Amino acid sequence: MMSQSSTLDQPSATRDNRITQFLRSYYIYFVLVAVVVLLSMANLDKFDLFERGNFLNHRNIINVLRVSAPLLTLAGAFTLLMVSGYIDLSVGSTMGLSAVVYAMLAINGVPFLAAFALTMVVGAGLGAINGLLVVRLKITPVIATLITLSLFKGVALLLVQDGVSAIKSGGGLKIPSWFNSYGREGTLLGLPMAFWVAVVVTLVLVIAQNRTLLGKYAAATGGNPTAAKLSGINTGKIVMLLYVIVGVSAALAGIARSSFMSLGDPLSGDGMELSAILVVLIGGTAFSGGEGRVLRSFIGALIIMALTVGMLTIIPAYYQTLVLGAALLAAAASNHLISRKETAL
Amino acid sequence: MTGQQQSPALSVEGLTKDYPGVRAVDDVSFAIESSTVHCLVGENGAGKSTLVKMLTGALQPTTGSMTVRGSSYEPSNTKDARAGGIATLFQELHVVDELTVLENLTLGMEQSRFGFLVKSDLDERVVQTLAAIEPSIDPSARVASLSVAQKQIIEIARAASSGANVIIMDEPTAALSEREVERLFGVIRRLRETDVTVIYISHKLDEIFRLGDAVTVLRDGKHIATKPLSEVAGRSELIEMMIGRSVFQDYTPRTTVTDDAVLIAKGLTNTLLKDVSFDINRGEIVGFYGLVGAGKTEIARALFGADTVSGSILFKGQEVGRSPKEAIAAGIALVPEERRTQGLFTSLTIRENIPVMNLQRLSNRGVFRSSVELEAAVEYVGKLNIATNSIDKYAEKLSGGNQQKVVLAKCLFADADLLLLDEPTRGVDVGAKAEIYDIIRSVADEGNSVAVFSSELEEVLGICDRIFLLFDGSLEAEVINGADVDAAYILNVVTGGREGVLQ
Known part of the structure; x- marks a missing residue:
């Protein structure tokens, strides 16, 4: 590999272009710092959820990271899929269905590792269904995954008994005690397993993006599908694989959330597709594909979660959705401005 | 040129393509010497693009045969053509803007172990190929930052480093400025030195005289001549071969034309x-x-x-x-x-x-x-x-x-x-x-x-x-x-x- 830094030295890159490149690569970190600083300055004294005083407080940070686990788990895979020019709107339903399956397994006495592995297999299967619809039946990704959004959620709702809203202890069955600890109790640095799984998943996907054929071919597929095909790349296979990876990640996210909530809620992933899109856009991934970084989406997820949790304490609940929508608008607009600047050269 | 003893890089024999009611290419036979720039000229509808499509496997001839370096060549798609060592420079560019130059050059040819990209001599080879034909392009630059002309050169380098012996270029200068054309010609000449044969299609006759070693003229689907450009007596002879007959004309002066x-x-x-x-x-x-x-x-x-x-x-x-x-x-x-x-x-x-x-x-x-x-x-x-x-x-x-x-x-x-x-x-x-x-x-x-x-x-x-x-x-x-x-x-x-x- 050539050294990365020499990109900046090439003669055709104008100064403007270099600034754009720099902003593109690093702005996300500045945003994260800015959000944390802003939240730290806010007066949290009135609220129970947080320790008095500073947002930059040990317990608050652990709190934010703990509830972020599902989104952090999903962000990387979702990024790779969008880099390849595709999208999965069914991730929330995949999460919900996985949460239900995981809770059912646990409540019926299946041990932790087995329940964990089986749920991941279910996630892979759901991802494969999306892949088949898109690659084999050639249904537009938005439509295909909108269909499965509905289908997967429907199945999850059917699995839960009449009269109850979620799988939980009761009727002689009991959610085992280990169920809750995965997503809630600190194992390392005070953070639960679910968070560390998200970190590992992200690391694996960062390596996949930078060091494997999958990462490069995903970028080629999203950047110029014709060129990719003419280079002998089986783009269908790449897309299929990415949908499966997204499915598995969504299953892991479902496990994390059900563990956090101690129940298998079919609706626990509702709205997740919007959060995932928001995170990926904030991370600078082009909606049109080809461009995007797993790590930046991870940081984007931290930003969103810090904002969400921070807002719980500062802004009245009614405004939160509006604020998130505004954040999405800002992300989309800045994304557009940056990419337009580049093509204008 | 070294091509005298060698078999030709490419030859066609009695090549014919029929469409319902039209014979687009009619019994065309000629040979292209190795390591030359061979120009293909003819008016619109002379059969150039049909001929090229047969060479690249996009169309199959009705009758006739093609030979590449002495062995029979029957491509049924562009993949076959590439396997046969024939690459085409398409008019629309097929590069991935979001990847670097090097990543584009190796796209689809990467060496990997268990899916992981591994360093190989391929990287070095493509970098050398690129440096040989156009040293000013940085292999680590993002392709999005390059000009159209530079992207075109990336595609040529890609074809050359994937082992193509023959590269077909159809009007490659259509979107280029004068300076870029000069640079492209430099690239083509250096390609020729590395034993690559270029089939060059252009309407701009100046380019043909500046660049070509030999020329083949087609007219109404028929082969008119193939000869070294040194034996062509200037533009007028080329134009004569392209037009041949007096142009069929059914124009009758119209009476309703005004000076208004x-x-x-x-x-x-x-x-x-x-x-x-x-x-x-x-x-x-x-x-x-x-x-x-x-x-x-x-x-x-x-x-x-x-x-x-x-x-x-x-x-x-x-x-x-x-x-x-x-x-x-x-x-x-x-x-x-x-x-x-x-x-x-x-x-x-x-x-x-x-x-x-x-x-x-x-x-x-x-x-x-x-x-x-x-x-x-x-x-x-x-x-x-x-x-x-x-x-x-x-x-x-x-x-x-x-x-x-x-x-x-x-x-x-x-x-x-x-x-x-x-x-x-x-x-x-x-x-x-x-x-x-x-x-x-x-x-x-x-x-x-x-x-x-x-x-x-x-x-x-x-x-x-x-x-x-x-x-x-x-x-x-x-x-x-x-x-x-x-x-x-x-x-x-x-x-x-x-x-x-x-x-």
């Missing part, structure tokens, strides 16, 4: 056009003739207000050229080059397509009058002889010629006084072509003006009263059509022979 200038364009200039001025008279059919990239489409779009240009355009004494809406209101209609994507609503029916440029005519204070639409559809389907069993047929189901007639009907319904027709008979069969010419004449006979933008000499000589010759964005000469018109002169001007003097 209805449109006056002065000093049209943009990135391509260079100070283009002309006028079009009432009742006249004028032609704009030039090669691909000479500026025909740009002039048409400028007159219609679809692109901004500097200069002035007066139509019936009124300034136009700022927006298509204004042009339509003033009475100008454009039939664009890409009729399927720009001229026609393919998912609408004939009846729905015809009134779209003048929907006000269908409206009675905002209420849609389907009776007018119906009458118009019936009228124009009859008048223009559109072959269809129903006016409710979807436009996409029509043949090319009938689609074009629907587009014409659209303009006629809009009561245009000036019709701008960009390549009006491209992809249209012979019968429909004649009918479209009749429509054009009758429109002009009624006192309207028509401008035909065409890259077919026969077309402009067949119907136009006056022909403007374009080369490289400037209007080089004006020719009054008639029995004494000199086709060789016209071809010389549009292929870059300035001052129009034949050597």
Whole structure:
């Protein structure tokens, strides 16, 4: 590999272009710092959820990271899929269905590792269904995954008994005690397993993006599908694989959330597709594909979660959705401005 | 050249391609020596692109055979062609903007272990190939930051480093500036030194003399000659071989042409056009003739207000050229080059397509009058002889010629006084072509003006009263059509022979 830094030295890159490149690569970190600083300055004294005083407080940070686990788990895979020019709107339903399956397994006495592995297999299967619809039946990704959004959620709702809203202890069955600890109790640095799984998943996907054929071919597929095909790349296979990876990640996210909530809620992933899109856009991934970084989406997820949790304490609940929508608008607009600047050269 | 003892890089023997009713390539045989730049010339419709498609496996010959380096070569798709060592430089670029130059060069050829990219000599090899043909491109640069010309060189380097012995380039300079052309020629010459054979297709005869080792001339699908360029006595001999016969001409002077200038364009200039001025008279059919990239489409779009240009355009004494809406209101209609994507609503029916440029005519204070639409559809389907069993047929189901007639009907319904027709008979069969010419004449006979933008000499000589010759964005000469018109002169001007003097 050539050294990365020499990109900046090439003669055709104008100064403007270099600034754009720099902003593109690093702005996300500045945003994260800015959000944390802003939240730290806010007066949290009135609220129970947080320790008095500073947002930059040990317990608050652990709190934010703990509830972020599902989104952090999903962000990387979702990024790779969008880099390849595709999208999965069914991730929330995949999460919900996985949460239900995981809770059912646990409540019926299946041990932790087995329940964990089986749920991941279910996630892979759901991802494969999306892949088949898109690659084999050639249904537009938005439509295909909108269909499965509905289908997967429907199945999850059917699995839960009449009269109850979620799988939980009761009727002689009991959610085992280990169920809750995965997503809630600190194992390392005070953070639960679910968070560390998200970190590992992200690391694996960062390596996949930078060091494997999958990462490069995903970028080629999203950047110029014709060129990719003419280079002998089986783009269908790449897309299929990415949908499966997204499915598995969504299953892991479902496990994390059900563990956090101690129940298998079919609706626990509702709205997740919007959060995932928001995170990926904030991370600078082009909606049109080809461009995007797993790590930046991870940081984007931290930003969103810090904002969400921070807002719980500062802004009245009614405004939160509006604020998130505004954040999405800002992300989309800045994304557009940056990419337009580049093509204008 | 070292190619004397070697078998030729590529040879074809009795190659023929039949289409229903047309023999596009007719018993063509010639050989291309190794490590040469071999030029392929011929007028539009001479069979060049069909021949190239057979070489690249996109089409299969009806009869005849092809041989690559002494062994038989029968590609059934582009993959086979690449395996056979034949690569094509497509006119549209197939690079991934988001990847680096190096990543593009190795795309699809990477070495990997368990899916992980591993370093290999491939990286080094492609970097060397690139450095050999164009050292100024940084392999770690993002392709998005490169110019079109540089991207083109990336594709050439890709073909060369993937082991192609023959690279076919179809009009590679169409989108390049003069300096970029010079650089591309440097690349091609260095390729030749690395034992790559280049098949170079261009209408620009200067380029052929500057670059080529040998030339093959095709005319009407037949092979006319293959000879070293050193044995070709200048442009005039090449042009003679390309035209051959006196051009078939059925032009008869029209009587309705007036001296009353209805449109006056002065000093049209943009990135391509260079100070283009002309006028079009009432009742006249004028032609704009030039090669691909000479500026025909740009002039048409400028007159219609679809692109901004500097200069002035007066139509019936009124300034136009700022927006298509204004042009339509003033009475100008454009039939664009890409009729399927720009001229026609393919998912609408004939009846729905015809009134779209003048929907006000269908409206009675905002209420849609389907009776007018119906009458118009019936009228124009009859008048223009559109072959269809129903006016409710979807436009996409029509043949090319009938689609074009629907587009014409659209303009006629809009009561245009000036019709701008960009390549009006491209992809249209012979019968429909004649009918479209009749429509054009009758429109002009009624006192309207028509401008035909065409890259077919026969077309402009067949119907136009006056022909403007374009080369490289400037209007080089004006020719009054008639029995004494000199086709060789016209071809010389549009292929870059300035001052129009034949050597």
